[in-house]
Amino acid sequence: MAEGRPKIVIVGGGFGGIKTAKLFAKENVDITLVDRHNFHLFQPLLYQVSTSVLSTDEIAYPIRSFFRNNKNVNFFMAKAQGVDQARNVLITNHGEIPYDYLILAAGATTNFFGMKEVEEHSFGMKTIQEALHIRNHVLHEFERASKPYRTPEDRKKRMTFVVVGGGPTGVEEAGALTELIEIQKKEIHNLDFNDVSVKLIEATPRVLPMMPEDLQQKTVEILRKKGVEVMLNTQVVGYDGDVLKLKNGVEIPTTTVIWAAGVRAVDFMKDCGGECARDGRIWIDEDLMVRGAVNKNFFAIGDCAAFMHGDMQRPLPTVAPVATQQADVVYKNIMKLIKGDTNLEKFVYKDLGAMATIGRGQAVVGSPKMSGFFAWCAWMLVHLIRLAGAHANFTVAIKWTWNLISGIRLGRIITNIKL
Amino acid sequence: MAEGRPKIVIVGGGFGGIKTAKLFAKENVDITLVDRHNFHLFQPLLYQVSTSVLSTDEIAYPIRSFFRNNKNVNFFMAKAQGVDQARNVLITNHGEIPYDYLILAAGATTNFFGMKEVEEHSFGMKTIQEALHIRNHVLHEFERASKPYRTPEDRKKRMTFVVVGGGPTGVEEAGALTELIEIQKKEIHNLDFNDVSVKLIEATPRVLPMMPEDLQQKTVEILRKKGVEVMLNTQVVGYDGDVLKLKNGVEIPTTTVIWAAGVRAVDFMKDCGGECARDGRIWIDEDLMVRGAVNKNFFAIGDCAAFMHGDMQRPLPTVAPVATQQADVVYKNIMKLIKGDTNLEKFVYKDLGAMATIGRGQAVVGSPKMSGFFAWCAWMLVHLIRLAGAHANFTVAIKWTWNLISGIRLGRIITNIKL
Numbered sequence: 001m002a003e004g005r006p007k008i009v010i011v012g013g014g015f016g017g018i019k020t021a022k023l024f025a026k027e028n029v030d031i032t033l034v035d036r037h038n039f040h041l042f043q044p045l046l047y048q049v050s051t052s053v054l055s056t057d058e059i060a061y062p063i064r065s066f067f068r069n070n071k072n073v074n075f076f077m078a079k080a081q082g083v084d085q086a087r088n089v090l091i092t093n094h095g096e097i098p099y100d101y102l103i104l105a106a107g108a109t110t111n112f113f114g115m116k117e118v119e120e121h122s123f124g125m126k127t128i129q130e131a132l133h134i135r136n137h138v139l140h141e142f143e144r145a146s147k148p149y150r151t152p153e154d155r156k157k158r159m160t161f162v163v164v165g166g167g168p169t170g171v172e173e174a175g176a177l178t179e180l181i182e183i184q185k186k187e188i189h190n191l192d193f194n195d196v197s198v199k200l201i202e203a204t205p206r207v208l209p210m211m212p213e214d215l216q217q218k219t220v221e222i223l224r225k226k227g228v229e230v231m232l233n234t235q236v237v238g239y240d241g242d243v244l245k246l247k248n249g250v251e252i253p254t255t256t257v258i259w260a261a262g263v264r265a266v267d268f269m270k271d272c273g274g275e276c277a278r279d280g281r282i283w284i285d286e287d288l289m290v291r292g293a294v295n296k297n298f299f300a301i302g303d304c305a306a307f308m309h310g311d312m313q314r315p316l317p318t319v320a321p322v323a324t325q326q327a328d329v330v331y332k333n334i335m336k337l338i339k340g341d342t343n344l345e346k347f348v349y350k351d352l353g354a355m356a357t358i359g360r361g362q363a364v365v366g367s368p369k370m371s372g373f374f375a376w377c378a379w380m381l382v383h384l385i386r387l388a389g390a391h392a393n394f395t396v397a398i399k400w401t402w403n404l405i406s407g408i409r410l411g412r413i414i415t416n417i418k419l
Numbered sequence: 420m421a422e423g424r425p426k427i428v429i430v431g432g433g434f435g436g437i438k439t440a441k442l443f444a445k446e447n448v449d450i451t452l453v454d455r456h457n458f459h460l461f462q463p464l465l466y467q468v469s470t471s472v473l474s475t476d477e478i479a480y481p482i483r484s485f486f487r488n489n490k491n492v493n494f495f496m497a498k499a500q501g502v503d504q505a506r507n508v509l510i511t512n513h514g515e516i517p518y519d520y521l522i523l524a525a526g527a528t529t530n531f532f533g534m535k536e537v538e539e540h541s542f543g544m545k546t547i548q549e550a551l552h553i554r555n556h557v558l559h560e561f562e563r564a565s566k567p568y569r570t571p572e573d574r575k576k577r578m579t580f581v582v583v584g585g586g587p588t589g590v591e592e593a594g595a596l597t598e599l600i601e602i603q604k605k606e607i608h609n610l611d612f613n614d615v616s617v618k619l620i621e622a623t624p625r626v627l628p629m630m631p632e633d634l635q636q637k638t639v640e641i642l643r644k645k646g647v648e649v650m651l652n653t654q655v656v657g658y659d660g661d662v663l664k665l666k667n668g669v670e671i672p673t674t675t676v677i678w679a680a681g682v683r684a685v686d687f688m689k690d691c692g693g694e695c696a697r698d699g700r701i702w703i704d705e706d707l708m709v710r711g712a713v714n715k716n717f718f719a720i721g722d723c724a725a726f727m728h729g730d731m732q733r734p735l736p737t738v739a740p741v742a743t744q745q746a747d748v749v750y751k752n753i754m755k756l757i758k759g760d761t762n763l764e765k766f767v768y769k770d771l772g773a774m775a776t777i778g779r780g781q782a783v784v785g786s787p788k789m790s791g792f793f794a795w796c797a798w799m800l801v802h803l804i805r806l807a808g809a810h811a812n813f814t815v816a817i818k819w820t821w822n823l824i825s826g827i828r829l830g831r832i833i834t835n836i837k838l
Contacts, residue, residue, distance in 0.1 A: 036836060037832075037833065037836060038558065038831070038833045039561075039831075039832040039833070055474040055475065055476040055477075056474065056475075056830075056832060057474040057830040058474075058833060060832040060834075062606070062832060064607065065606060065831075067606070068605055068606050071608050073608075074608060074609055075607075076564040076566075094566055095566075095568060096570075110549065127831070128834055129834065129835075129836070132834070139457065143457060143496040145513075147495075147513055149513075149514060163472055168552060187481070187483035187484060187486070187487050187488055188483060188494075189490050189492075189493060190493055240694060264745040266605065339481075359560045384527060394817070395814050395817065395818075398813070398814065399814075410459070411476040412458075412481045412484075413456075413458040413476065413479040413480075413481060413547070414456065414457045414458070414549075415455060415475060415479075415548065416550070417455060417548070
């Protein structure tokens, strides 16, 4: 690489990081993209890996493949650990990376709100490994429950699947679990399926907070019709791996708690020298620069950044469109700085509306408002288009269609058996 | 299940076990199929998972799905640990299973010929987990080698991939690795690919022992053209994870040794009360009954059984057609016994010839003798037809075609990163 070209360092290969790198790739700059994983993960479909619909390869795309023809983009597989703003250096577990401009697009992780015991015993759902853990565990519990020597209590505990959190992830996971159970019912001949249940627990009075109220109610209706026990206004206070304790005193014996109740920024944000919000996100200004940055070359976008301006009541939500829209602006602003122009653009978020699927052939879409099969088709299209790689688009389309028609789940394999 | 119906217990959900269970499923018997995994594995394509061509779901099929409509087949996920022939009981890590008739179809595992150090540091390739370990490790070594702080020696050691064993698995793995490297070459912009090499080590003077000699030579030719360093007449004597030691004194620094040099029966065979061959396989008679069985109800088939009769020099090879052909005979013989007929059928093996692929668009087929692209098409067809599940047939066909045309590897993701 040429000496003297501006060095752009990007942390994170999610929606924001990949798009930013793609934009810079056509400029006369050197880009280093840092991620602890070697793949970009399509997180919105993670729940389908956890419920045996899709395989890992279909929602994970090698980061290097995005930049096959961009020789000025260098992938550096490492875990970011901090930023030394004074020295313009990113610190990783594989050494320091000097930068001229730094963009944090490091994403979010599960928020257990300080409940250590819950964190230790329940499943998060933000990474491929976590989705595979859920898949392996749920399938294995069916095998364990079908053993003749189980007591009725033990069997019922293993067949009680609890999802905490009524956001899109929780709703989608609960819906997908009921479908997985329908398929298990056809194939496990020696298990009493009256013992099997899926519970969705939500602390507030409603699910899908970003949706209009009638669609929220519609969602609860559809979930209940699918067999999900939806528990609103219900708060979790503890879980020891055996019994889930609710604030109202109820105790639910269960071996499976999937925690989709909150997100926070990744830990490393606190070691970047910026000011962080309560959920760990680093505060950024309207030009997307980290608030109080030592030098005018330090930006953050997406889930790891807290952005608020004008009359906003709270920071922008942690969703992909925020990250990709911010990618455009951070690219423009850094190009301005490189050219000596300090009159930076201000970021304005365009809300494109929300959508969530509740299972096979069922979804709700916020704008234009719709639900049912056509909403599901819209959801399917939007997600298919955004999947990385033509091949994944194709095979996922086939799998979903196949799944819709035949009701078969192809990925029901347990891959973590100790040999 | 009805009392008094004959209880057939089958150990192993491989080619032999699944076919046997399918045959008995239509009879008035109760079948229990025992396997430590909940899926049937299409082992001949395992090397494609290890080299990022296929995903796990495509070669693993849930065992219960085979028997969706057979209520008399019960799957029991457990590790078989022994047989108490006197009590007619199979012992597993989930308790005892009584049987009227027992069929062992437990398969084979990697044979390190007693070299403990080699076993500890090299990769076997008989299970999904092992194939994923190889995939994760090989891809990770590329990422590690691309780090700027590596010494040239360290880099070269990490970029030296050694496959031991010139049978079909070794030949296919070595060929597939060179193709994976070609793709990495296009995407890792900061690595010197002169350091990258694939070596295939074989103790005898030839590869693919079951093939005619001219095809053996052809295979070596093709491998060398693909960039594999084929080392015949070369014996491994040790490997400490760092340096591979050969009998001729040569030392090869490498972090990757894939061991495809031999198979032996799974350990549990020695605890079944039968007589075992040197490779751990249990000896069976011409009617497939375990030699010296206490009661006339104990059979073994496939890779875990040693079968030899007439003028044979050595037991039948550990290949799928032996297992599936034996499934037919063991089924007939047990049905005879159930009906009181002790005049059992003798097994005669029909050799259907061998085939092996050496990479994209290249294969050798023993009978009718052919090599090159048409042999590859034949190989592809035969394997596609035998894959379980219509969906897998379809997506694998698409992947192979896509792979042939575009040279893209979709599954290059590292899934075992500690978070």
